[in-house]
Amino acid sequence: MKVVVLGAGIIGVTSAYQLAKAGHEVTVIDRQQGPALETSFANAGEVSFGYCSPWAAPGIPMKAIKWLFMHHAPLILRPKVDGAMLSWLVKMLSNCTSERYAINKSRMLRLADYSRISLAELRKETGIAYDERMQGTLQLFRTQAQLDASAKDVKALAADGIPYEVLDPDGCVGVEPALRHVRGKIVGGLLTPKDETGDCFKFTNALAAKAIELGVKFQYGTMIKGLDVEGSQVRGVMTNLGRVDADAIVVALGSYSPLLLKPLDISLSVYPVKGYSLTIPITDASRAPESTVMDETYKIAITRLGDRIRVGGMAEISGYTNDLGLARRRTLEHSVTDLFPGGDVAKASFWSGLRPMTPDGTPVIGPTKIKGLFLNTGHGTLGWTMSSGSARVISDLVSGRKPDIDATDLAISRYA
Numbered sequence: 071m072k073v074v075v076l077g078a079g080i081i082g083v084t085s086a087y088q089l090a091k092a093g094h095e096v097t098v099i100d101r102q103q104g105p106a107l108e109t110s111f112a113n114a115g116e117v118s119f120g121y122c123s124p125w126a127a128p129g130i131p132m133k134a135i136k137w138l139f140m141h142h143a144p145l146i147l148r149p150k151v152d153g154a155m156l157s158w159l160v161k162m163l164s165n166c167t168s169e170r171y172a173i174n175k176s177r178m179l180r181l182a183d184y185s186r187i188s189l190a191e192l193r194k195e196t197g198i199a200y201d202e203r204m205q206g207t208l209q210l211f212r213t214q215a216q217l218d219a220s221a222k223d224v225k226a227l228a229a230d231g232i233p234y235e236v237l238d239p240d241g242c243v244g245v246e247p248a249l250r251h252v253r254g255k256i257v258g259g260l261l262t263p264k265d266e267t268g269d270c271f272k273f274t275n276a277l278a279a280k281a282i283e284l285g286v287k288f289q290y291g292t293m294i295k296g297l298d299v300e301g302s303q304v305r306g307v308m309t310n311l312g313r314v315d316a317d318a319i320v321v322a323l324g325s326y327s328p329l330l331l332k333p334l335d336i337s338l339s340v341y342p343v344k345g346y347s348l349t350i351p352i353t354d355a356s357r358a359p360e361s362t363v364m365d366e367t368y369k370i371a372i373t374r375l376g377d378r379i380r381v382g383g384m385a386e387i388s389g390y391t392n393d394l395g396l397a398r399r400r401t402l403e404h405s406v407t408d409l410f411p412g413g414d415v416a417k418a419s420f421w422s423g424l425r426p427m428t429p430d431g432t433p434v435i436g437p438t439k440i441k442g443l444f445l446n447t448g449h450g451t452l453g454w455t456m457s458s459g460s461a462r463v464i465s466d467l468v469s470g471r472k473p474d475i476d477a478t479d480l481a482i483s484r485y486a
């Protein structure tokens with residue numbers, strides 16, 4: 071089958087690789103000049119299978135109000151006259167109940183666990199390297215209140231059978247030796263030892279090269295304008311460089327996916343939630359992290375990627391803009407230098423990306439009402455983590471096979 075994948079981010083490239091392995095003739099189209107040049111470029115580098123839960127959770131509305139007014143705020147809201155933003159916010163708030171949270175989290179965990187297995191297999195079969203490490207995520211608490219509040223996370227991890235360790239300050243230093251310099255600032259930590267880290271940009275590029283070996287064609291520098299649908303069957307893609315024929319299409323355009331689908335009367339609630347990162351060259355490895363440390367105070371992830379520290383976080387709801395604000399840079403600098411001053415912050419590169427967020431945190435993977443048109447998008451905060459499993463699910467569905475995990479409640483039909 072001729073399958074066209076729209077988007078060459080982590081989701082599009084992993085999908086293309088699996089589709090090629092399944093024997094399809096695959097073309098990937100992207101407006102950029104290479105893979106992973108938008109949201110998959112400089113994310114926080116966590117591959118956190120255990121730390122996988124929706125942002126929409128009980129208690130979040132009250133916490134959000136507090137976060138909005140914090141110095142070094144983890145949440146920034148720039149309200150505007152935007153129906154999509156308003157509708158997404160309302161839907162997100164309606165997912166903040168215990169019942170919805172439990173359903174959404176179980177879907178995410180199912181996909182994350184499948185991704186853990188799929189990524190390990192992918193690593194083995196391709197041998198690609200991406201500054202990967204397998205040393206877990208340490209959630210770091212600076213106050214007793216944070217440590218106390220983590221009791222419900224511990225309960226959830228235990229219920230889901232995910233390995234974890236509750237650590238005192240010495241235990242945290244044992245896992246992340248550089249924290250010995252700031253031991254006095256730490257009250258405790260929660261370690262999910264099965265989590266991994268790695269550079270999503272390096273991984274996507276290396277996998278794209280493997281996909282080319284399997285025969286995948288990449289058409290870069292091409293703006294996707296619309297879809298050609300005949301009756302209820304998709305037939306091709308319209309681009310600024312002409313039409314591309316397709317028997318099946320996988321939409322993996324991240325935050326831009328809903329814009330393509332709107333003219334087809336497919337309402338996909340994915341909204342861009344902007345985040346920022348700094349990539350800092352390490353000058354003193356003894357003061358750098360070994361893996362990922364989640365600073366619970368600022369909701370910022372600090373990750374070791376080879377000879378660099380990647381620090382990423384913040385959620386800014388401000389529409390489709392990648393503007394870089396100095397205040398956001400200061401927040402990242404503050405969080406990282408406070409714990410791991412082992413890098414040259416002046417030489418750091420500053421970046422922003424748009425997380426393609428669904429209101430329920432779960433990506434949208436599966437068919438649409440149009441025959442041959444499939445979605446693999448809306449991976450929000452954890453697209454790198456969930457990419458490998460999502461790719462196998464979509465490849466199976468396009469190929470008419472039953473996926474290894476239940477995928478019925480991952481499709482857009484769950485919103486019907």
Ligand SMILES: Cc1cc2nc3c(=O)[nH]c(=O)nc-3n(C[C@H](O)[C@H](O)[C@H](O)COP(=O)(O)OP(=O)(O)OC[C@H]3O[C@@H](n4cnc5c(N)ncnc54)[C@H](O)[C@@H]3O)c2cc1C
Pocket residue numbers: 076077078079080081082099100101102105106107108109110111112113114115116117118292293294295322323324325326344345346347371382383422423424425426447448449450451452453454455456
């Ligand atoms: C600050 C930050 C930190 C993060 N940290 C983590 C983390 O630690 N772990 C984790 O798992 N996830 C993390 N994420 C989330 C993760 O990065 C995303 O979920 C993931 O990158 C989304 O991948 P994607 O392929 O769907 O989107 P993208 O990477 O944005 O790919 C979409 C592609 O579509 C193309 N495109 C869009 N519209 C068009 C068009 N009209 N024509 C042609 N091409 C088009 C774009 O050029 C782009 O290449 C983080 C995100 C941010 C912003």
